[in-house]
Amino acid sequence: MASEAPFADGSSFCLKRSGLERWGQPAASLEGMDLTPASDLLGQILERTRLRGQLYCRTVARAPWGLRFAPTASAALHLVLAGSCHLTQGRDTVALGPGDVVLLPRGDGHAMADSPRSPKLRVEEWLATRGEGASSYVLGGAGVESRVLCGFFAFDEPGAHPVLRLLPERVHLRGASEDARALLPTVSLLEREYERGERGASVIVSRLLDILLVQVLRAWADAQPPGGAGWLGALGDRTLASALGWMHAEPGRSWTVSELARRSGTSRATLARRFASEVGVAPHEYLTRLRMQEAAHALREGQDGLAAIAGRVGYESEFAFNRAFRREMGVPPGEYRRKAREG
Structure with missing residues (x-):
């Protein structure tokens, strides 16, 4: 499969095997599975924010x-x-x-x-x-x-x-x-x-x-x-909910818009246009935000080092991860972890 250009923040945006593969399951095991229903995805996300x-x-x-x-x-x-x-x-x-x-x-x-x-x-x-x-x-x-x-x-x-x-x-x-x-x-x-x-x-x-x-x-x-409910409204759209579901299932996987579109049963151009219109941001921007939330959760709750967390959320270098995290969360990941543990 042809790869697409990397994100400007240094994280790759080409399809590679990752995600569930980290837990001993092949990434392809998600193929053909029913995605989380939109209502359950909402509950999952709210629970993730504790x-x-x-x-x-x-x-x-x-x-x-x-x-x-x-x-x-x-x-x-x-x-x-x-x-x-x-x-x-x-x-x-x-x-x-x-x-x-x-x-x-x-x-x-x-x-x-x-x-x-x-x-x-x-x-x-x-x-x-x-x-x-x-x-x-x-x-x-x-x-x-x-x-x-x-x-x-x-x-x-x-x-x-x-x-x-x-x-x-x-x-x-x-x-x-x-x-x-x-x-x-x-x-x-x-x-x-x-x-x-x-x-x-x-x-x-x-x-x-x-x-x-x-x-x-x-x-x-x-x-x-x-188009009036933004992200929540997108959960009621079968195509957009599918794309969101895949990203939430494997946020560390370097999804392309083309691959998300294929799995959601639409064209790349249609998905890109509808996603930006309904959700309010482009797919790659949403994925970056999602990754940073996953990283923040790992920093608060886990003991893994920054390099391991960076790899888990799709970044090939700790430097690129640090830069993206700081831009999204306002502080470097090390400082974020320290403040979270201090209460």
Whole structure:
């Protein structure tokens, strides 16, 4: 097979035997296999980023009221259980009604209030004043009542993984939509488990938050027009999902666009065009990002040296790997490992 030109960062972009071959299986063993379904690929990727529901609170608020959330390394999810409120993010203010769900995947600073003009309390101060063991906390004055559910999610590398980087700064599901209503059973389980406060409740609540986040991402992607959901929308496209699946199955393999196209049942030109249009980046750029995430995981969790990790993610030289890692992650791999271990 003819080889293609190498990446500018020094990693080869020609098809060579690697990947599963490292574990004693021939690379060709993937031929003919059914790829991971798109929904499972999403779950796999979120698990790889070590997604964890971190904090959950349900707040009863009466006008005037307001909460301010500082920028954080966590993604934020807000669901209006009853009533209405306004969410302010940067210069944008969005009115939220009953059943509305908002995900802020990059942890941007924001505020929620009955009115944009209402005074706002830092959420840390609000949570510090709550009563021990209370499942709902009344905030504000004596006006119109709203009920809001807030959840926060920790990622190892907030905003770095394509599932977050290629999302918009705000994902919004309207409560009147069928997609938002489909979340109600999970929300009901969340509320029930939180109110009971029985043994193991914190673990169950955390997992239910994880489920709720995946449901929100899936529902939002399904509601977007063609080309409007980016990476998530591509998972619903059989051809693009196949190409993504192959890259995620063997990120260290030096995939060519031609080989990905062949395995996905389309032409090289068609795959390159559709991938860039739907996912938002070219296949080789996506593969580079994926490789750096795999390398970051190995640096955090493993003991292998830099040369071994470089080879595992498709780089023939440690120098080229160091340069690519620093460009993508902001720090050299050695420094990244040191900081990760220092906590």
